[in-house]
Amino acid sequence: SKVVHDVDLQKLPVRFVIDKAGFVGEDGPTHCGSFDVTYMACLPNMVVMAPSDEAEIIHMVATAVAINDRPSCFRFPRANGIGVELPAGNKGIP
Secondary structure, three states: OHHHHHHHOOOOOOEEEEOOEEOOHHHOHHHOEOOHHHHHHOOOOOEEEOOOOHHHHHHHHHHHHHOOOOOEEEEOOOOOOOOOOOOOOOOOOO
């Protein structure tokens, strides 16, 4: 895979943003993110993030921007947010 050889093993600071995480029935089998975390988590240098709400998505974007020594990825669902309070002055997750 290109992700393994060209990014992960080289420890390049590439950010993968994976949309439509989980099962999205109406988009068909080619748009179901059922293997994204499983595949990326087995790579030795990859930082894998999966939010539980929209506030964590904000943290993960800031965290991905701050990671400069290895690849990272985070996923987000197709669905709307649930309306949680959003963080102010976010600097990412250490």
